[in-house]
Amino acid sequence: MTIRKPPWLNKKIPETKSLNSMNKMLKELSLNTVCEGAKCPNKGECFKDKTATFMLMGDTCTRNCSFCGVNKGNPNKIDPEEPINVAKGVKHLGLTHAVITSVTRDDLDDGGAEHFVETINNIKKFNPNTSIEVLIPDFKGNKEAILKIIKAKPEIINHNIETVPALYNLIRPQASYEKSLKLLQFVKEENPLILTKTGIMIGLGESKQNVLDLINDLVNINCDILTIGQYLQPSRNHLEVKEYITLEQFSEYKDIAKQKGIRFVESGPFVRSSYKAATALNYLKKG
Template sequence: MTTTSSTPYQRKPDWIRVKAPISSGYRETANLMREHKLNTVCEEAACPNIGECWEKKHATVMILGDTCTRACAFCNVKTGRPDLLDPHEPERVAEAVAKMGLAHVVITSVDRDDLDDGGADHFARVIRQIRLFSPGTTIEILTPDFQRKEGAVEHIVAARPDVYNHNLETVPRLYSQVRPGARYFHSLRLLEKVKESDPSIFTKSGLMVGLGETKQEIYQVMDDLRAANVDFLTIGQYLQPTPKHHPVMGYITPEEFEAYATMARGKGFLMVAASPLTRSSYHAGDDFVKLRAARERLLSN
């Protein structure tokens, strides 16, 4: 049963407990990230799936530094004045991707409101370098919203990632609490703009639940995303990183996640991933294969 009271839980339920990361594969991935001086959202955001993903050498690289210009209430990435851009980062990312032999890679970043283009050109350079080093690797990007950065989205789309992800994170009513620096309809418009610029690029967005939203609000967000022609929706349980962050207002059961997934499929998403431990890049490579197959089936009918 979903808990929606104003008193947050203090104990995580058994269905979201994970093992500590101790495998040799985990250590190899960690060493590779250090060797190439790369940041990962897996570490910075304290992702609960890091042990499983890194054991398989699946890491989500976080570019544009490790310091965000915003202070979202759900996020554990540090906030402050970022360092200057590293011009060699795109090459280092591409080298690491090639060394890991990835079939699919996810690239994300901090918000960089201090940059004229929000870091869009850096994203484009990373995409082009990965194509150069690993032409067979499919590329998924998870970008900030690029508010007041005219032309940023179009610049990235021109580099032709395979998947363009931008997370709405929560329902409109909670934006002032959870994403105070963002605007719900701006984020929706970003996703719509990607499809308008290049319909062949898959679009993707994610939601956290357990922040105090209602089911009806989640259903409305689903409708808004479908109106923007978004292909892929992820839904996962919000987990409070530290006592300073937004509290967990309820733990959503696996059965409720399955009900959300059923509803989302009924609304026309090509791909839906919904579970307590679902995150934007969790099983992203396997999901991309399913997403591509779903579109092929749709086009063949």
């Protein structure tokens, strides 16, 4: 049964001018964004502020997660010009903090890790004062691939756990909760100076205790940053929302996570992994 969306989830329609300007730049440089691919509700707000999360290696994912709005299927070949085009996009927008993600490419030997590295290096070359955050897939747990990203030294390495262990078979059937935890732990062990980050969606049927246990797991691996947002159904073909989480509950999760030791937490209905990403880095730099 479909449940009614609460009033706090009503969002204003973005102005067309900002969307058109950003879309023109992306088209000229043959770039994709997760903002569009994942049907993010913050797209208009971010595009208006001239920010975007660039999505590498096409717009088609090799996995079939039941929550995600990104296209699934057989992806195209990687565009060798993409790393430099992303760097140009970052320069064009004047970004002080660039967020780079990708579709999951299980068809590639290293999952596209080297492509991430080339993109990081190009951003550093053309934008030396820009900090870099990468939101990476699990690379099937391939430590050599993950190590490539670590050695490129982005300021933040983000990998979204997405949901609690009890829902993994339903939400992320081709992934593993333990594997994702180990990825974040491995980053911290190899280079403690790199900030680790993860994000989860709630409203998929998890219990409060499920969320608290997940927070404890993140504390135990010294994860620095956590984002918590409301799951919103991208289309009728995706999982239905089981519950709309109250603003009070989002606030409680934030307080608990911070008290337990997560250094920076964003928690709210429209919070997404890359939403206002520079805020966390700036806050932790001051700390």
